[in-house]
Amino acid sequence: MARTERQLPSRILVLGATSAIASGVMRPLAAQGAQFYLVTRDPRKLAAVAADLQTRGAGAVFTHLMDLDDTDAHGSMLADAAQKLGTIDMALLAHGVLGDQEKAQSDYAAAEAILKTNFLSAVSLITWLANYFEQTRQGTLAVISSVAGDRGRKSNYVYGASKGALNVFLDGVRNRIDRSGVHVLTIKPGFVATPMTAHLDQNALFAHPSGIGDGILKAIRKRKDVAYLPPIWALIMLMIRSIPNAVFKKMNL
Amino acid sequence: MPRNPQPKFESWGRYPRLHANVVPLSWTTDFPLAKPPATKLLPVGAGRSYGDVCLLDGGTLLKTRGMDRLLHFDPQTGILCCEAGVTLAEILDFAVPRGFFLPVSPGTKYVTVGGAIANDIHGKNHHVAGTFGCHVPRFELVRSDGARFVCSATENADWFSATIGGMGLTGLISWAEIRLRPIVSRAIQYRGTKFIGIDEFVALSQASAQPVYTVAWIDCAATGNNFARGIYMQGDHSSMPGELTPSKRPWLTLPLDLPEFALNRFSVSLFNTLYYNKQRAKEKTGLVDYEPFFYPLDSLLQWNRMYGKSGLLQFQCVLPWEADHQMGIVKILKAITASGLASFLAVLKVFGDVPSPGMMSFPAPGITLALDFPIRTEVSFDLLDRLARITQEHGGRMYPAKDARMTAEEFQSFYPQWQAFARYIDPAFSSAFWERVTARG
Ligand SMILES: Cc1cc2nc3c(=O)[nH]c(=O)nc-3n(C[C@H](O)[C@H](O)[C@H](O)COP(=O)(O)OP(=O)(O)OC[C@H]3O[C@@H](n4cnc5c(N)ncnc54)[C@H](O)[C@@H]3O)c2cc1C
Ligand SMILES: NC(=O)c1ccc[n+]([C@@H]2O[C@H](COP(=O)([O-])OP(=O)(O)OC[C@H]3O[C@@H](n4cnc5c(N)ncnc54)[C@H](OP(=O)(O)O)[C@@H]3O)[C@@H](O)[C@H]2O)c1
Numbered sequence: 140m141a142r143t144e145r146q147l148p149s150r151i152l153v154l155g156a157t158s159a160i161a162s163g164v165m166r167p168l169a170a171q172g173a174q175f176y177l178v179t180r181d182p183r184k185l186a187a188v189a190a191d192l193q194t195r196g197a198g199a200v201f202t203h204l205m206d207l208d209d210t211d212a213h214g215s216m217l218a219d220a221a222q223k224l225g226t227i228d229m230a231l232l233a234h235g236v237l238g239d240q241e242k243a244q245s246d247y248a249a250a251e252a253i254l255k256t257n258f259l260s261a262v263s264l265i266t267w268l269a270n271y272f273e274q275t276r277q278g279t280l281a282v283i284s285s286v287a288g289d290r291g292r293k294s295n296y297v298y299g300a301s302k303g304a305l306n307v308f309l310d311g312v313r314n315r316i317d318r319s320g321v322h323v324l325t326i327k328p329g330f331v332a333t334p335m336t337a338h339l340d341q342n343a344l345f346a347h348p349s350g351i352g353d354g355i356l357k358a359i360r361k362r363k364d365v366a367y368l369p370p371i372w373a374l375i376m377l378m379i380r381s382i383p384n385a386v387f388k389k390m391n392l
Numbered sequence: 393m394p395r396n397p398q399p400k401f402e403s404w405g406r407y408p409r410l411h412a413n414v415v416p417l418s419w420t421t422d423f424p425l426a427k428p429p430a431t432k433l434l435p436v437g438a439g440r441s442y443g444d445v446c447l448l449d450g451g452t453l454l455k456t457r458g459m460d461r462l463l464h465f466d467p468q469t470g471i472l473c474c475e476a477g478v479t480l481a482e483i484l485d486f487a488v489p490r491g492f493f494l495p496v497s498p499g500t501k502y503v504t505v506g507g508a509i510a511n512d513i514h515g516k517n518h519h520v521a522g523t524f525g526c527h528v529p530r531f532e533l534v535r536s537d538g539a540r541f542v543c544s545a546t547e548n549a550d551w552f553s554a555t556i557g558g559m560g561l562t563g564l565i566s567w568a569e570i571r572l573r574p575i576v577s578r579a580i581q582y583r584g585t586k587f588i589g590i591d592e593f594v595a596l597s598q599a600s601a602q603p604v605y606t607v608a609w610i611d612c613a614a615t616g617n618n619f620a621r622g623i624y625m626q627g628d629h630s631s632m633p634g635e636l637t638p639s640k641r642p643w644l645t646l647p648l649d650l651p652e653f654a655l656n657r658f659s660v661s662l663f664n665t666l667y668y669n670k671q672r673a674k675e676k677t678g679l680v681d682y683e684p685f686f687y688p689l690d691s692l693l694q695w696n697r698m699y700g701k702s703g704l705l706q707f708q709c710v711l712p713w714e715a716d717h718q719m720g721i722v723k724i725l726k727a728i729t730a731s732g733l734a735s736f737l738a739v740l741k742v743f744g745d746v747p748s749p750g751m752m753s754f755p756a757p758g759i760t761l762a763l764d765f766p767i768r769t770e771v772s773f774d775l776l777d778r779l780a781r782i783t784q785e786h787g788g789r790m791y792p793a794k795d796a797r798m799t800a801e802e803f804q805s806f807y808p809q810w811q812a813f814a815r816y817i818d819p820a821f822s823s824a825f826w827e828r829v830t831a832r833g
Contacts, residue, residue: 159418159458162461183419183421184419184421187419187461187463187475188461190461190462190463190464191461191462191463194462194465194486195462195486332416333418333458334416334418334458337415337416337418340399
């Protein structure tokens with residue numbers, strides 16, 4: 140046990156800091172006195188999240204307002220984060236949009252917007268962060284992807300493609316910088332009850348974000364490569380991936 | 393018949409089940425809604441009320457659990473400011489390790505701050521501390537027209553008083569301040585005393601030097617010489633410095649509905665006899681953890697499934713002190729034994745005279761009795777109707793948070809101020825409870 144368990148990081152950069160899943164990760168870290176650099180685009184939500192972490196015991200909370208689609212501004216924001224935190228021990232990428240599949244099926248601009256936020260902005264952030272962690276020979280890069288990236292389904296394949304591309308990108312980054320002591324974690328949640336899924340009929344399959352947060356922290360301590368959360372999704376996706384296309388293409392998923 | 397596309401919702405009592413849509417709120421700024429629905433609205437916290445105060449047939453429920461942020465804590469004053477969907481369990485996780493505790497605790501910690509204010513809940517310390525609302529210095533009320541009022545005893549005082557105990561009808565509580573109390577240990581110094589009869593209960597509860605927490609469990613199935621036997625339980629936060637660790641999450645959940653016959657007069661009477669005799673001596677003292685002391689049922693998540701699919705009815709009344717041996721309470725207990733039904737959880741407690749800040753708050757000086765009955769045919773409903781009549785005859789009132797049966801006539805006699813209160817109701821809000829108790833005959 141002690142062989143693989145690590146200490147939790149304490150200087151944390153969070154992209155998409157108003158995400159409900161991100162809160163599930165940040166709260167236990169705040170209780171241990173972690174310092175945060177929070178990046179998101181809505182000032183009122185950001186103020187509430189910052190207050191929550193501060194109240195729970197965060198050592199320091201720095202905030203930065205920006206639209207993460209603005210990739211040109213990533214460099215200066217990331218440099219500022221590294222400077223304010225001293226070092227970045229961990230970066231959590233939690234921003235993302237579900238998008239409107241129906242619209243994206245006929246409107247390329249809508250599809251592009253989903254890919255921009257979920258994939259391209261992440262590529263820009265991860266490029267900077269991978270080099271930063273590689274140079275400092277430490278760090279955890281935790282990225283929230285999705286089970287939807289494991290196989291395209293008619294109900295959300297544009298979103299799925301953005302996450303699938305992200306998974307492949309992360310596999311490559313891990314292959315490159317794991318040897319420099321950098322932990323690259325691909326997080327694949329199933330259904331989680333958050334604002335992103337608020338419009339769906341949330342049945343018993345929906346997990347609470349605090350449970351997903353605990354699962355992410357456990358995966359960080361155990362230095363996992365990929366974490367399906369809740370873990371049952373590893374099995375579900377194994378089955379879904381193993382259905383031959385001849386059958387899969389006729390299914391309503 | 394065309395199928396109603398709205399899903400059905402039930403409260404903790406699982407009766408009634410009513411259709412509604414749900415809109416989850418994640419931020420205090422999510423209300424008023426960007427696209428208001430055509431239906432009426434009602435906030436719902438953790439759904440731990442028993443009857444229909446947190447339901448609205450054909451309406452839209454504003455689910456507040458996503459508003460779960462702590463906004464500020466001042467260890468000097470003990471005042472915690474948080475969003476209204478935070479649960480008391482979450483507050484304890486935060487507060488106990490810092491040496492603080494809830495000012496008032498109900499019998500479950502899985503209720504939200506918004507729900508605790510809207511029903512102005514009470515706990516085992518009512519005789520000294522009053523209701524939950526007595527420990528809420530300020531909160532924000534958001535109306536459907538977008539108006540936001542910060543309410544306190546001095547600021548928007550009329551809205552403050554209408555909203556505490558206002559059953560979610562005056563608007564949405566978005567955040568609130570709660571004054572926590574300091575503790576030095578998780579432990580409770582406990583004393584349990586057996587009694588037989590209401591007179592002995594009253595004598596115990598009027599003895600000098602009452603501790604902070606008092607409540608009595610009572611065996612409603614006992615008859616004859618054992619009529620109204622029970623255990624008077626008292627407790628105080630231990631003054632000896634001890635552990636202040638957070639609680640572990642219970643892992644035990646009742647995974648399925650027990651068959652309807654599992655809880656019957658015989659199983660309840662057997663359980664009660666065992667429980668009463670588990671404590672051998674007349675008096676037992678010792679240190680116990682706060683979890684089993686305050687929340688004995690919370691260790692079994694979803695315990696309401698014990699009552700089977702048809703659910704349960706709660707009944708809670710308060711009767712004023714009577715010159716004549718608390719005849720009202722005695723009559724209620726006799727009506728239960730005569731009905732052949734058994735109440736599994738029967739609780740007796742003395743309410744003190746600390747005034748409640750809410751204009752519709754339930755507690756009043758006297759004795760309160762809380763009961764629950766599995767729903768079995770009309771017998772359960774008939775019994776509840778009888779108990780309501782006895783309450784009325786003895787000048788008492790019933791608790792909306794635990795009611796699915798009160799008639800409009802009864803409610804309006806219990807709460808004659810209801811029309812003055814109605815002026816504060818948000819025009820876009822309503823509840824199944826309110827529609828029932830204000831229906832014209
Ligand atoms: C096992 C058990 C033991 C209990 N013991 C006690 C006890 O000892 N003493 C006691 O007083 N009660 C007790 N109760 C009842 C319970 O404390 C109350 O019903 C409480 O109000 C439930 O809170 P909730 O968050 O579940 O609210 P809900 O049941 O979801 O809603 C209750 C009311 O609050 C309103 N509301 C909720 N959130 C808001 C908001 N943000 N703004 C405005 N209105 C809002 C709703 O509209 C509704 O009218 C007990 C219940 C259980 C299940
Ligand atoms: N919920 C699920 O079922 C589920 C399942 C699998 C994976 N995920 C993934 O989990 C991650 C977190 O989502 P969540 O479920 O926690 O939902 P959420 O609470 O809605 O969080 C998403 C966050 O991303 C932010 N964001 C989106 N686009 C942005 C942009 N261009 N610039 C800055 N911030 C932006 C949003 O900010 P605003 O509030 O300002 O919009 C929001 O805070 C996402 O990557 C999502 O794809 C979710």
